[in-house]
Structure formats: structure tokens, C-alpha cells
Amino acid sequence: MTNxxxxxxxLLLTVLLLRSSNAAPxxxxxxxxxxxxxxxxxxxxxFVVADAARHRELLVTAWFxxxxxxxxxxxxxxxxxxxxxxxxKLETGFEQNVCTHAWIDSAMPHQKAFPVVLLEHGSGxxxxxxxxxAEGLASxxxxxxxxxxxxxxxxxxxxxxxxxxxxxxxxxxxxxxTQGVAIGKFAEDVLVGDVRFVLDQLQQLNSHDDxxxxxxxxxxxxxxxxxxxxxxxxxALKEDGRIRAGVNLDGSTYPGMNADIRPIALGKPLLFLxxxxxxxxxxxxxxxxxxxRENTYYAVIGGNDHMAFTDAPLLKCRFSKDPTPETDRCxxxxxxxxxxxxxxxxxxxxxxxxDLAPQLDSLVxxxxx
Numbered sequence: 001m002t003n004x005x006x007x008x009x010x011l012l013l014t015v016l017l018l019r020s021s022n023a024a025p026x027x028x029x030x031x032x033x034x035x036x037x038x039x040x041x042x043x044x045x046x047f048v049v050a051d052a053a054r055h056r057e058l059l060v061t062a063w064f065x066x067x068x069x070x071x072x073x074x075x076x077x078x079x080x081x082x083x084x085x086x087x088x089k090l091e092t093g094f095e096q097n098v099c100t101h102a103w104i105d106s107a108m109p110h111q112k113a114f115p116v117v118l119l120e121h122g123s124g125x126x127x128x129x130x131x132x133x134a135e136g137l138a139s140x141x142x143x144x145x146x147x148x149x150x151x152x153x154x155x156x157x158x159x160x161x162x163x164x165x166x167x168x169x170x171x172x173x174x175x176x177x178t179q180g181v182a183i184g185k186f187a188e189d190v191l192v193g194d195v196r197f198v199l200d201q202l203q204q205l206n207s208h209d210d211x212x213x214x215x216x217x218x219x220x221x222x223x224x225x226x227x228x229x230x231x232x233x234x235x236a237l238k239e240d241g242r243i244r245a246g247v248n249l250d251g252s253t254y255p256g257m258n259a260d261i262r263p264i265a266l267g268k269p270l271l272f273l274x275x276x277x278x279x280x281x282x283x284x285x286x287x288x289x290x291x292x293r294e295n296t297y298y299a300v301i302g303g304n305d306h307m308a309f310t311d312a313p314l315l316k317c318r319f320s321k322d323p324t325p326e327t328d329r330c331x332x333x334x335x336x337x338x339x340x341x342x343x344x345x346x347x348x349x350x351x352x353x354x355d356l357a358p359q360l361d362s363l364v365x366x367x368x369x
Contacts (some may be wrong), residue, residue, distance in 0.1 A: 024098035026072075031318045033132050033311065034100055034338060038139030038345075042067035043106030045211075047160060049201045051194075059148040059156045061127050063138040065076075065114055069103020076128040079163065083155040084126065085319075088312065091279045094319040101135050108215045115220035115352040116202065116234075118195060118243070119146040122227030122251075122310075124154050126165050129310045130226065136341040142348060143216060144278050147198050148205060149191055152228060180254030183228075187257075191232040195223070196240055220244065220352040224344060226309045227251055234289045237267045245269040245351035246291070247344050249309040253288040263287050269295035271360070273340060277304040295351075299343065299363050301336050303344040308336045 026032055036042060043066035050057045073094065076084070081095030108114075117137050127134075127146035133146045140335050148156040150164035157163045169190075170182040199221070205212040214224050222245045225233030230251020237246035245268055262284055270291025279286040279300045290296050301308060313333035316322075342359055349355035 018027065027097075030097050030099040031314065032099045033035070033101065033135070033314070033333065034341075036136045036139030038065075038141065040109075040139050040141060041068060041106065042066060042102040042135045042138040043069060043108070044102040044104060044138075045300075048106070049198060051197045054193060054197070056190075056194065056197070057158070058198065059158055059246075060198060061146045061148070063102060063131075063134040063144040063146075064108060065112075065138055065141050065143070066103065066106035068107055069106035071103060071105040073100050073102040073104045075100055075131065077125065077157050079157045080128065082157055083165075084129075087124070087154060088316065089321045090315060090319040091321060094315065097319075098315070100131055102131075102138075102272075105204065108211070111214070111330065113215055113217040114141055114143045115217050115222070115348070117142045117144050117348055118221065118233070119144050120191070120195070120221040120223065120225030120229030120232045120236075121146065121149070121153060122229050124224075125153050125310070125312075126154050126156075129312055129315075132311050132337055133224075133309075133341050133344065136345055139347070140345050140349070142352075145198065145202065147194055149194055149232075152186075152191065160344075172319070177255040180186065181256035183254045186255035187231055187235055187311055188230070192236045192239060195232065195236040199242055218242065222246060222348045222352055224348070225251055234264065234266060234270070237268055237270070238264070243268070244347065245271075245295075247271045247273070247347060248289060249340070250274050250306055251288075252278070253284070263290040266291050267345075268292050269351045271297045271299075271343065273299050273301055273309065273343065275304050275306055276300055276302065277306075297347070297360060297363050301340060303336065305333075305336075308333065309340055311337075 011321055034333050044063045048063045075098035076095050082253045085092055086096055119130055127148055150156050151167045153168050155163055164181055169186045170179040202216055203218060206216040221243050223233040223236055224247040226249040230248035234248050235247045237243050243319055266289055274286045316329040346357035346360040350357040
């Protein structure tokens with residue numbers, strides 16, 4: 001690849017992405033994520049919740065609307081960055097050269113309460129890789145709450161220094177159906193259990209915590225998940241009455257789940273965004289879940305990159321140790337990310353705030369009778 005071609009890619013991923021004076025100050029050469037276009041700046045903080053009854057300790061990251069800030073938020077901590085760099089073959093220390101649009105010293109707007117969006121990660125990754133989506137939601141007036149779910153996450157680095165790493169929770173040498181039954185049980189018993197526990201903790205924080213008190217509108221809750229997190233989001237939507245609507249980003253059912261009945265009826269509004277590969281799966285045709293009648297949306301995002309719903313393609317375009325991809329592919333990545341973010345924001349706005357959703361409602365809806 002020519003130096004001019006590489007320079008063009010770098011220009012695309014730095015200058016083109018810096019589109020707003022509201023962005024945090026970035027050092028020269030940083031990868032700057034797409035700027036959120038909502039009315040608010042974005043704050044972020046991380047905290048730990050412990051479920052003694054289930055012997056579970058969970059690291060939770062929140063992005064929220066704010067009026068201002070002075071200390072830019074890092075993309076992720078160094079140990080998480082090192083684990084991700086090894087897993088995805090990225091440049092060592094890449095996380096130091098990623099510029100987000102969030103602040104770590106910000107406060108919630110005085111006497112305002114915001115709807116809540118739970119954000120569920122896929123297997124073998126971490127919540128940070130959904131930063132572009134999370135910042136977009138927070139900028140548009142939603143409090144985004146992302147739980148790190150060990151051992152399904154790649155790594156969880158806790159404030160006291162200890163960490164937990166990914167390991168399979170299914171029998172690795174078993175047949176596909178036996179594995180699927182184990183995965184389904186883990187999703188139901190552990191991941192959905194985590195979602196319900198975190199919601200319980202948010203209720204406590206909203207009543208008693210100095211920072212969060214009165215800011216969480218828990219009468220308006222949606223859930224968004226990717227991959228295994230999409231499966232978790234769908235199941236939690238079905239099982240927890242506090243969650244009004246859900247978004248599944250390319251999340252599947254597994255052999256042995258729900259007695260192999262498809263689609264799984266959720267009974268609430270659902271947006272299912274999927275890749276072409278998922279949509280064309282001969283076994284399911286991508287229709288593993290269905291929401292309430294007249295409130296189910298299916299949309300296919302161009303291409304077959306399962307990670308296109310995350311920050312991963314931008315990170316790989318800029319920091320991959322492998323040969324740099326072509327400029328048009330990187331630009332296509334931006335377009336897919338922008339479309340995903342726009343559709344998710346419109347969907348949760350429609351069902352939590354009764355907002356108009358012109359782009360969403362131009363899609364073909366699948367009505368089940």
C-alpha cells in the first residue's frame with residue numbers, strides 16, 4: 001500500500017471525525033470518534049455493585065447527559081487496552097491515542113431526570129467498545145448503564161486492582177446442542193440475573209446516592225445489546241416488567257434454547273439490527289426474536305462484519321498490526337456506525353419519550369398475528 005493511501009486513511013479517521021467544537025481536547029494524531037449530535041455534553045463514571053446472594057461483583061460504567069466538564073475521559077484503562085490489543089492484534093497502547101467525547105468530572109443537570117438505557121456487551125469484549133453508541137445516546141438525553149459480565153467479558157479490571165478474565169462457560173468439547181443448552185442457561189440464570197440486579201441497584205442509587213439521586217427515571221427503561229448481549233437484552237426484555245423496549249444487535253438464539261421454538265415472542269417493542277450473514281442464515285433467517293405486534297422492526301446493516309455495531313472497525317482501521325484496509329472500507333464503517341446509532345436513538349426515543357422516529361418508521365415492520 002502506498003504512503004499516500006495510508007495518509008488518506010489517517011486523514012479520514014482523524015480530521016473527518018472531528019466535526020464539532022464540543023469535542024474534548026485531543027492530542028495530535030489521536031483517533032477521534034464520531035461526535036454525538038445531541039443537545040448535551042456527555043459525562044461518564046464507573047462504579048461497582050455486589051450481589052451477595054449470588055456471589056457476584058459487577059463493574060458498571062455509565063454515560064450520562066451533562067452541561068460541561070474539564071477532565072476528558074480515557075477510552076479504557078491500560079490493562080483492558082492491553083488485553084484488547086492482544087486479542088485483536090492492535091498496536092500496544094492504542095487506548096492512549098483514542099479521543100472520546102466524555103468527561104469524568106461532570107455533574108448531572110440540576111433537578112432533571114432522564115430515561116435509562118441498559119447496554120449489554122457481547123462475549124469476549126468489554127463495554128468500552130460501545131463508546132460511540134453510548135455517547136450518542138447520552139448526548140440525546142439518556143443515561144446509559146453498561147454492565148461488565150464476567151466471565152463473558154474479555155476482562156474486568158476493578159478499582160482495587162483485581163481483575164477477572166474471560167473463560168468459556170460451556171463444555172468446549174461437547175456437541176453444538178449441548179453447548180447451546182449451557183449457553184442458554186448461562187444467559188437466563190447469570191446474564192439476565194445481572195440485568196435485574198443492576199436495575200435493583202439503580203433504584204437504590206436513585207433514592208439514596210448523592211450523585212444519582214432523582215436523576216434516573218426508572219419508569220422509562222430500555223435495553224440494548226450486541227451479540228450475546230443482544231440475546232441477553234431480548235431475554236431480559238421478556239422477563240423484566242420494568243423494561244419497556246429492547247434493541248438486539250445481531251444477537252442469536254442457540255440450539256436447545258427455548259425448546260428450539262423460533263421466534264421467541266417478547267411481547268414488547270423490539271428493534272432487531274442484523275448483518276447480511278445473520279439475516280441469510282438458512283436455519284433462522286435472522287428472525288429469532290419478535291416483539292409486540294406492529295412494534296417489531298427488522299433491518300439489515302450492509303456487510304457481514306459482526307463487530308460493525310461496535311467501535312472495533314474504527315480501531316482496526318487505525319491501529320491494526322495487519323495490513324491497513326482500504327479507505328472506502330473504513331468510510332463504509334463510519335456510515336454503518338452512524339446508521340446504527342441513529343436507528344437506536346430513534347427507537348428508544350420513540351418508546352421512552354414518545355418522540356417522532358422518521359428514519360425508523362421508514363423501515364418495513366414485521367407484524368406477527
